Amino acid sequence: MTVQDTTRTDDGRVRYEPQDGVLLEVDDLFVEFHTPDGVATAINGVSFDLRQGESLAILGESGSGKSVTAQAIMGILDMPPAVIPHGHIRYCGQDLLTMPDEQRRKTRGPEISMIFQDALSSLNPVFPVGWQIAEMFRVHRGMNKSDALQQAIRLMERVQIPAARERVKAYPHQFSGGMRQRIMIAMAIALDPAVLIADEPTTALDVTVQAQIMNLLQELQEERQMGLILITHDLGVVADVADRITVMYAGRLVEKAEVDELYASPAHPYTRGLLESIPRLDQKGQTLAAIGGLPPNLMRIPSGCAFNPRCRMARDICRTDCPELREVTPGRFSACHFAEEVVDA
C-alpha cells in the first residue's frame, strides 16, 4: 500500500482513498465451485466498477451469480469449494484478492459492508437489537458499553426506528420485518463504510415497505457519499435509486448501461425479457411476458451465447460464437451479436 492511497481518520484508523473517484473495480473475475459432480463456473469473466456516490444495480434471475459476486467482493466465499482462478477485485486501487488475510479482514465492515440476502433471519434472537448494534462499536471502535449504546440509539434513530431510546432493549421478534431490515441497515452502516452492498434488501417485504427501505438506502447513500451495490431480480424495485445497471446471465455480464437508457430501450434480448416481466402501472391488465425456459446448468453452459436456447432472436452464429461485451453506443455495453437490432426493435 502506498502512502497516498490512504489517510488517517480522527481516531487514528487508516482510511483508503478512491482512485480518481473509483472505489471498486472488478476486473475479469472468474469464480468456480469444485463439487463432487464437477466444476460449476458461477462467475465467468465479470468486469465492472463502482464510483464514490454511485448506485449500481446488479440484476438477474435466480442462480445468475449475483450473490456469489457480492461474496467474492466481501471475501466471504468458502474456499473450497469456491476457487477464483482468474481476476482482480481492487478496492481503492488495492487488490483484495492478493491482500494478506489480516489486512483484508479489516476492510470488512469499515470499508466494504453488506446487507445479506437472508438478513431478516440473521439477527441473533437471544440478544436485544440495541446490544447487537452496540457490539459493533465495542469490537471495532473499542467504545465502552454506555457510549456504544448511545451510538446504537443514534443509529436506530437515523434509520427511523420510532421510539429508538425505549426500543433499544427490545428483541428482534418484537420488530416487524421492515423494522428488522432497518436494524440490519443500521448494523451495515455502523462503521461508516465506503461501499455498501445490499443483496435483495427488500425481497421479503410488502410493496409499501419495499419503497420505504429503498428510500432510506438512497438517503443514506447520498448523505454518506457511499458507493452502493443493489442486487435484485426485480428492476422495478431499484429503477428509481440506481444510476447504472449491470445485467447478469449464467455468470456473465450481458448488459451494462445507465438506468434510464436501459429502461427505455434495452440492448440485450435477456434484458428486454426481464423488463417485459415487470408489471407496469401505466399498462394495467397487460399479460406479463416472462422469459420462457430455464437458466443453464453452470456445469454445462451452452456453447456460443449462453442465452441462445431461450432467445427468440437466436441465429446460427449464436450457437457457435460467444458474444463479447462491447460498447454499442457511448456508455452502453451489450453481449449480443445483434445488439443494434435489439435497441432499434
Ligand SMILES: Nc1ncnc2c1ncn2[C@@H]1O[C@H](COP(=O)(O)OP(=O)(O)OP(=O)(O)O)[C@@H](O)[C@H]1O
Ligand atoms: N457453495 C456453493 N457450492 C456450489 N455451487 C454454489 C455455491 N454457492 C453458489 N453456488 C452456485 O452458484 C450459482 C450462482 O449463485 P448465486 O447465489 O450467486 O445466485 P443469485 O444470482 O444470487 O440467485 P438468487 O436470486 O437466487 O439469490 C448458482 O448456480 C449456485 O448454485
Ligand code: SF4
Ligand atoms: S447473441 Fe444471439 S442468442 Fe445471444 S442474446 Fe443475442 S441474439 Fe440472442
Ligand SMILES: [Mg+2]
Ligand atoms: Mg442471491
